[in-house]
Amino acid sequence: MAVLSGRRAIVTGGLSGMGLAIAAALTRAGAAVAVGSRSVAGGDDPRHRLALEQLRAAGEPVHAGPLDVTDQASIDAFTAAARRALGPIDLLVNAAGMTSEQPVCGHDDALWNAIIETNLTGAFRMTRALLPDMIGAGFGRIVNIGSTAASVGWADNPAYCASKAGLLGLTRCVALEGAGHGVTCVMVSPTWVETDLMRRDVAEIVAREGSGRSVPQAMADIAAGNPQKRIIQPGEIAELVAFLCSDAARGITMENIQVTGGALW
DSSP states (O other): OOTTTTOEEEEETTTSHHHHHHHHHHHHTTOEEEEEETTOOTTOOHHHHHHHHHHHTTOSOEEEEEOOTTOHHHHHHHHHHHHHHHOSOOEEEEOOOOOOOOOSTTOOHHHHHHHHIIIIIHHHHHHHHHHHHHHHHTOEEEEEEOOGGGTSOOTTOHHHHHHHHHHHHHHHHHHHHHGGGTEEEEEEEESOBOSHHHHHHHHHHHHHHTOOOOHHHHHHHHHHHSTTSSOBOHHHHHHHHHHHTSGGGTTOOSOEEEEOTTOOO
């Protein structure tokens, strides 16, 4: 039997990048999965259709719908639809995230608020929506996708660093509240992961530094600076998350698991 057979998961940010890789790993492990993304546009986007085909290839039930974790009404609608489609949710992966490079001096308030609302408050809202059911059922797994930015400062990225540091604090509080009810909460904190989000972030860095480097050159420089001489892949994070959602990981909670290849950032 698949290790997650009979489990039902929600993955935020689940139609791209790490979120999509995680959702796919959960379906391969036997879980039914609801993926939410604020980029969902009625199923007309070819990328979304391809993503859903990938998820459904495992043969497990898959639900997809619009989800904006900065909007409580959107969360309420999505979680209700996920429950109707799949049943009670016992796995939550908070993978929705955003970043943008801007120094502290002159940092725009709207950008700061958008990053905090997405990366930190969105995870809080999703947890608040689903934790009571998990406690009632005596089982639950919550995995927050963090970053080494929670532990290592990075110039020109204050909102992202603050949001991930806050997410670590939230992880620890939820882990303690769930510990006596069979609910675990863990943060997985990778360094750079090769996704479209990373490429956009690197493009911002290259544009700001004015060095003339191309984005592929900058990506190659990041890989060369890693002790393993590579960039972490989404599938590595996904397989770890699938394990953390399993019964075998019931003793792993309140942890910040860093996936770095030996890098500090």
